[in-house]
Amino acid sequence: MSDATAPIDSPGMGPPGVEQPAAVPAAGEVDSAATDAAEVEVTLPRFAQLVDSGGIAEDTSIHRFYDINIKVSAELGSVTLPIGELLELGEGSVIKLNRSVSSPVDVIANGIRVARGEVVVVDDCFAVRIKEIDRTARKGS
Numbered sequence: 001m002s003d004a005t006a007p008i009d010s011p012g013m014g015p016p017g018v019e020q021p022a023a024v025p026a027a028g029e030v031d032s033a034a035t036d037a038a039e040v041e042v043t044l045p046r047f048a049q050l051v052d053s054g055g056i057a058e059d060t061s062i063h064r065f066y067d068i069n070i071k072v073s074a075e076l077g078s079v080t081l082p083i084g085e086l087l088e089l090g091e092g093s094v095i096k097l098n099r100s101v102s103s104p105v106d107v108i109a110n111g112i113r114v115a116r117g118e119v120v121v122v123d124d125c126f127a128v129r130i131k132e133i134d135r136t137a138r139k140g141s
Contacts, residue, residue: 070110072107072108074107074119074128075105075108077098079096081095104117104131107130114134115132115133116134117129118131
């Protein structure tokens with residue numbers, strides 16, 4: 001048989017550049033080199049003994065969260081407008097909000113009202129003087 005007509009599954013034959021699998025010995029045929037390589041020393045790994053900690057971490061103090069940043073904003077009021085009215089707004093337009101001048105502003109932290117206060121000016125910047133802490137915000141709302 002020439003190389004052109006040899007079956008592809010013959011040992012050592014196949015497409016150029018493709019390595020063919022080694023021949024598998026038939027039943028009853030055992031290669032002594034394969035037997036020597038099969039004898040491998042096996043040892044079990046040793047792990048440290050695990051201790052049950054009771055399921056609760058030791059440091060449950062809130063102090064570990066003190067360096068986490070939270071977005072805080074003050075909301076003077078709000079209004080709902082149709083898109084047409086919003087597009088007509090220009091420089092000098094006035095939008096009437098749903099809160100009176102004497103009403104406190106809401107202090108919002110990550111979308112939750114946490115306090116109320118009044119607008120003040122500190123060093124040429126707006127600020128809020130806290131007048132009331134919203135205790136309900138801490139109960140998982």
